[in-house]
Amino acid sequence: MYVLGSTDAERERVARLAAHLGPLTERLFREAGIGEGQTVLDIGSGVGDVAMLVGRLVGSRGSVLGIERDPKSVARARERASAAGLAHVRFEESDIDAIASGAPVDAVVGRLILQFLPNPIASLRSLAARVRPGGVLAFHEPAWPPSLAVAPQLPLWHGSASLIRATFRLSGANTEIGLGLGRLFEDAGLPTPSMRLEVPLGNSPEFARRVYDVLCSIRPRFEEWGLYPAELGEFESLGSRLEEEIRASPTAVPFGVGLVAAWSRLPGGQP
Numbered sequence: 526m527y528v529l530g531s532t533d534a535e536r537e538r539v540a541r542l543a544a545h546l547g548p549l550t551e552r553l554f555r556e557a558g559i560g561e562g563q564t565v566l567d568i569g570s571g572v573g574d575v576a577m578l579v580g581r582l583v584g585s586r587g588s589v590l591g592i593e594r595d596p597k598s599v600a601r602a603r604e605r606a607s608a609a610g611l612a613h614v615r616f617e618e619s620d621i622d623a624i625a626s627g628a629p630v631d632a633v634v635g636r637l638i639l640q641f642l643p644n645p646i647a648s649l650r651s652l653a654a655r656v657r658p659g660g661v662l663a664f665h666e667p668a669w670p671p672s673l674a675v676a677p678q679l680p681l682w683h684g685s686a687s688l689i690r691a692t693f694r695l696s697g698a699n700t701e702i703g704l705g706l707g708r709l710f711e712d713a714g715l716p717t718p719s720m721r722l723e724v725p726l727g728n729s730p731e732f733a734r735r736v737y738d739v740l741c742s743i744r745p746r747f748e749e750w751g752l753y754p755a756e757l758g759e760f761e762s763l764g765s766r767l768e769e770e771i772r773a774s775p776t777a778v779p780f781g782v783g784l785v786a787a788w789s790r791l792p793g794g795q796p
């Protein structure tokens with residue numbers, strides 16, 4: 526089950542989040558060697574932010590294909606890429622595990638997607654088969670322990686983040702997959718990846734909104750499963766109480782989940 530659901534509010538949340546994560550993801554892709562003229566597959570492309578970011582890196586001599594199974598997200602991604610003048614960024618409605626075979630690509634990328642795949646080793650192995658020798662695979666995936674460890678003194682932030690993690694877990698998502706990306710790449714037969722962990726920090730109200738937005742998207746699930754803890758108080762006022770807690774905090778707060786960047790280059794061919 527896809528825990529975040531398929532609502533307009535969730536699609537807007539993903540686009541708002543992307544505006545903050547963009548610079549981190551761009552750094553990962555540049556380091557991985559993604560650039561001018563390349564062909565790239567973006568899996569779990571959502572409303573298109575990662576594909577558009579890559580579209581700008583590869584330029585109009587390159588091309589990007591976003592794979593996304595939610596038809597409304599695909600429609601929104603096409604609208605946004607067209608409005609941005611990125612004719613070389615296209616989207617296809619498909620499950621990642623059902624993508625048609627095609628010409629080899631220079632890179633496969635994804636952000637916050639491997640965590641949702643039922644068999645990420647098998648998926649990664651078949652995605653790697655689409656990458657040409659010397660091409661790359663690059664992913665940004667979550668890890669909660671580092672961001673939870675930063676904010677134990679903020680009970681509302683910590684309780685909210687723990688609720689997100691627990692709800693994702695119960696839905697079958699692998700909330701710590703970021704920390705396991707090294708083994709995952711190896712088990713899929715790929716070279717051991719280079720890895721980095723990042724936990725964006727700050728004190729602005731945006732840091733409260735980020736967490737509350739996710740809670741709004743997953744509310745049907747945590748209510749159904751009875752996970753909402755009494756200590757968080759009434760849900761409707763939680764967003765403003767989170768903002769207050771963060772405003773009063775002398776220490777910085779994590780933006781949300783920690784992000785592990787991992788990338789690996791296949792042997793052979795031209796880099």
Ligand SMILES: C[S@@+](CC[C@H](N)C(=O)[O-])C[C@H]1O[C@@H](n2cnc3c(N)ncnc32)[C@H](O)[C@@H]1O
Pocket residue numbers: 527529539543568569570571572573574575592593594595598619620621622635636637638641642
């Ligand atoms: C958390 S969003 C991330 C979107 C985008 N990668 C980004 O970072 O902005 C995950 C997306 O993956 C899609 N998704 C999840 N499982 C999928 C699957 N098996 N095949 C295709 N898309 C999938 C969801 O519909 C959702 O749009």
